[in-house]
Amino acid sequence: MIDKTPKYWTGDSPDDITEWLHEYTEEPSLEVHPVLCRNCGSDTLEARIDGDEGVVQIVCPECKTKKILLDGEELWSECHPKKRRCVVCKNNRFSIRVGFLRRDNGDVKWVYIGERCTQCGTLASYADWNINFGPTAEMEQNI
DSSP, X not given: OEEOSSSSOEESSTTHHHHHHHHHHTOXXXXXXXXXXXXXXXXXXXXXXXXXXXXEEEEOTTTOOEEEOTTXXXXXXXXXXXXXXXXXXXXXXXXXXXXXXXXXXXXXXXXXXXXXXXXXXBEEEEEEEEOOOSOOHHHHHOO
């Protein structure tokens, strides 16, 4: 359940990210998908994000697996990602969801990254960007 009373909204479960992203984007058709470690299945992750380039790398603190999400692999060497910390408690571990807004032909036109701090529950979005290519099916599978 989302608590909207503090300056930054908080949620008491990772599922609250979906509701928060729908309110943030004001897009009821937004599709939201969880990001999990592909190695161990953990949903507690660290993130390095370059919002200008639309590149997200997740790191699993449990098994140390690193993964660049979506189509960011080709841009990774040229970007300047920053390790994300919660704006409230400075924790660096999050539950993460990816939201896709689609074009009429089904391809993704916009990506939203939503996070929930695993320590204090603060909900946020550190990055969103437009997708100006298609088809996007391969990119979508890389979460």
